[in-house]
Amino acid sequence: MSTPAMDEPLLSVRGFRNLFLAGAVSQLGSQISYVALPLLAVTALGAGAGEVGLLAALGTLTVLLLGLPAGAWVDRVRRRPVMIATDLLRAGALLSIPVAWWGGWLSMGQLYLVAVLVGAGTLLFDVASYSIVPALVGRERLTAANTLLVGTGAGMDVAGRSAAGVLVQVAGAPVAILLDALSYLWSAAWLRGVAEPRTTAREPDPMGRRIAEGVRFLFGNPILVTALLQGTMANLAFPLCSVLLPVVIVRQLGQPEWVLGAYLAVGGLGVLAGSSSAHAIGRRLGTGRAAWLTSLVTTPAAIVVPFLSAGGPWVWASAVAWFVLTFRTGLNNVLLVSLRQRVTPDAMLGRMTATMRLLLTGALGAGGLLAAAVGELWGTGPALALGAAVMALSWLPYVRSPLRHEP
Template sequence: MTVIAAPPPRLRDNIDFRRVLLAGVISKLGTQVSYLAVPLVAVTALSAGPGQVGLLGVAGTVAWLIVGLPAGAWVDRMRRRRVMIVTDLLRAVLYASIPVAWWLDALTLPQLYLAVFLAGVATVFFDVASQSLLPSVVGRESLTAANSMLVGTDAVLSVGGRSGAGGLVALIGAPAAVLVDAVGYIWSALFVARVETPDAAPARTERPSLLREVKAGIAFVAKNPVLRPIAISGTLNNVTASIVLTMLPIFFVAELGLPAWTLGVFLAVGGAGAGLGAALASRLVGRLGRRRTLTLVPLVCMPFLLFVPTLDGGWWLGVVAVAWFVNSAKYGVDNVVGVSYRQEVTPDALLGRMNATMRFLFTGALAVGAGLAGLIGEFASVPTAMWVGAIGATVSWLPVLAIPRATR
């Protein structure tokens, strides 16, 4: 007798997906505040220069270069939901230590570097486990729609989080604003704990060595005709875009003398653009297919990034903000289409290692970009660093042209 599986429930009726979504909403809202507040801690409270801000960016992302690859193999050996809960709580403690040290008049750059680095290690494991858990929560048939909602929500939150971050920093100070992030991680852990989808223990079978499993994940990405171009393009883009993003706080506050809230509003405009891109992603894939979406959207949107190094005060800031909005729409589309594409072409047994390999490349690239930003900004100038990043990011999408034309 053949049993026909029931169709997957609509996402809005999937209670576990709603819990995962809500956990992400709460966590990411705090994260968007710290995205702006932590660099401003270094700039305003600790008088950090371009090189020190660049080092802070490295500290927050270098964990992917250190443990990114083995993390995928480790996550495939553990209960994914448990990993998410533990790492959420760890990040809450680490970020809470920043305002505590500030209130005690004991905050230093070394402590800030250490807290951000350890939180980055926790983020490695959380992100790998989160992406690997999603297919079991929503089913592979609903991955594109689920990722569209997750990325779209993330972008919407960046509007409220980033635009409010500048005002929050001005009101209570940058170190205290980071406390918002810490509280967000606690609530995220509580909602992840309520997910009822079975968090099955890994099968107790004879496993190859950890190194062999890591190599299997790398080989899968390197040989797959879809994953390989996406990996190369994403890595190049993150290196170059990270240069621009790392220098923005220095450029706004130190170079142009603008108040912190203007940077929050500027980043919020980008969040709105990313939200629009995420909302349109499914329609674009339906009309163009995945490959053409991943090539045509950056062709149209990425050149607008070249406006950003021309930033200045006055009315021109509004013009550049519009260009930033258009450019950011590309990232909303990419995140939905690219993530869903990667999950759909990867067997469940390799999801953790594939995600870890991709995040190792993508987030490790952010660390490289942050380091380059600090070096260029310190030894040349901040505007020079932004031009290098903008030009590089504008052409970083070209490797996706290598995706086979037969791929839809």
Template sequence: MALRTHRDFRLLWAGDTVSQFGSSIGRTVLPLLAATTLAASPWEMGVLSAAGTAAFLLIGLPAGVWVDRVRRRPLMISTDLLRAGLMLSVPLAWWLGVLTLAQLVVVALLVGVCTVFFDVAYQSYLPSLIGREHLVEGNSKLQASQSVADVSGPALAGGVAQAIGAANGVLATGVGYLGSALFLWRIKGVEPPPRPHGGRSLRTDIAEGLRFVVGNRSLRAIVGCTGTSNLFAGLEMAVLILFLIRDIGLSEGVVGVLLSAGGVGGVLGAVSANRWNRRLGQTRVIWLSMLVTQPFGLLLPLVADGWRVGLAMVGVAIATCGATVYNVSQVSFRQTVCPDHLLGRMNASIRFLVWGTIPLGGLVGGVLGGWVGLRTTLWIGMIGQVLAVVWVLLSPLRTARDRATTVSDHG
């Protein structure tokens, strides 16, 4: 069955789309709110950036065990509702005149906790919903929605911030999560019951998931590449908006347009990922997509007011296109090689290892931004992302002809 006629997948896709639009606006408008309305320092921006992803370090591993022990769709609905309530508290506090940076940090942290459970459940739910044979197509469509949201979200957030205040833009994030919960609730397919855990301890189940990931050389390489890239991306994002507004002097609207360029590249990457996987093979695409495109990201630290904004947009678009193709390919590879009963723990283990580096990068970025300057910090972040591909170049993925050769690649 083609996924475009798969009712339950269409509902999942619709829910993901509205959620991604809300999240994309929130990722831009929260730091804008901190930088403009609350006059946050570079260090405070780094703390806010780190808070949004710190949950992957704090609860990433046990989250995978819990996801494997419960039905995943109800868990996703519950976390959507919680995220909506948390985000809607921000404009409420602003209207009441009591909004503080501390509240933004707490909201970012708690939304991050909910996101850990949602994302692990979501990636573990997809194979049972559409079948493993449709994973690349399904992940490509879902990634396309995220990329379209990335195109319009920052620009919309920047426009809203200029027109009616950054706090009002957070409303869209809360509404997006509510819409996602509604679409997920309408899915009718019966989810397979979780496999009984037989009284195993939390530590035993966590260790089983980690052993599966660490014991496979190809998965280790993916973790190394993605984790390194995310570390330096966290460093970059901690200072980027502050750099563009304070050092370059761009308006909030132009900042939103510049950031949305990544979404344009993401759309191109998402819609072409399935084609590239069929033509070149999944394992080859994993390393080739990063090697060819990430150096274009080095155009971003060269940005200045005027024509170089356009040049930076081109670089961001190309780099994001390649990163999107990489993400679709490596996520589909992971879902294919992992047994059903380990999907939650595998996804959580990898999320813990690769997303846990982002808050570290955010904190380092905040320190470096105040020490060596915002542009130099941005250079360090972009160069680190370029070099991340070395992990997969030195792995079995570079010489494997197809994904089947790496399914049992332990050692």
């Protein structure tokens, strides 16, 4: 399969267009469930801070078990069937929630199981998806392609999170989760039109050897190590600042569900703004310099986030700080992902992506567990403060790193 010409619009490339359309709607549904699932646990099952934190952590901690084998496996198989199968897995798992709700047997145990299945499906899907993009568009157009993918995903975040609070209030959380399940079926249908790039046959290697090769490659590249360290700090901090938001906003401050949806939507707007401007900023400053300077300027805003617990106007001051922090996330999601794909050979993409995903998503899971523990032992305020402190220091890995000078 040949890559498209540089002057050919990306959305005229059939494989990339179908990947784009598949991801756009499923991302919308995922953000609805992002709000609806913890709200269902809090409002219908009486979940507290510990249970909400565990629910958030399970979907990400699944990566700790499957991350490294997933990358080694995806590097040896066709990637389109993997993405379709995981879409169907996630759809089935989510469909079980409204069925159980209407049948009267929904429990936290089922929500935990669904979180694990959806987390496993998302891991395999993302590893395959990131690995297939360079073959669809060519390495020289990765930043433009990721700007489109991440920017559209961020737009769906805004729409999904904005609609989720209202949708839950009007139709109920089970209906909102049902819509997410249908979005995965949509994604599977569009992925059928993604042409599988031809790959060179490889001699079978032991799984352990392939995993070790991927780990050595990542930790032997100082650019990838820098991206990993700063991403790990940010991913540890974000759950501490966000997992307990349903408890803080809905239960402690007594705000309606739409306020939670609006707060989260502000974060989606930040990701959208950052990802949409990443290509232009990266071309002007250079990829590494743009990521470094943006981190240095934006991370101090984290100090404002814990004041959310004071209520009143501090809710919206905290939301503005959340916008600033997620702007950085959107920019990094384009520039650093493109850089990771650019410096990694095709035969190593799955393993690099999975190893990176293992550690970054593991940090998210650890942050969720830490939020649950701190929230239960000392309250939501200290959890928010700890997350803000880690986020405010997450620019440190760039110091003296060669990534700062990458074009």
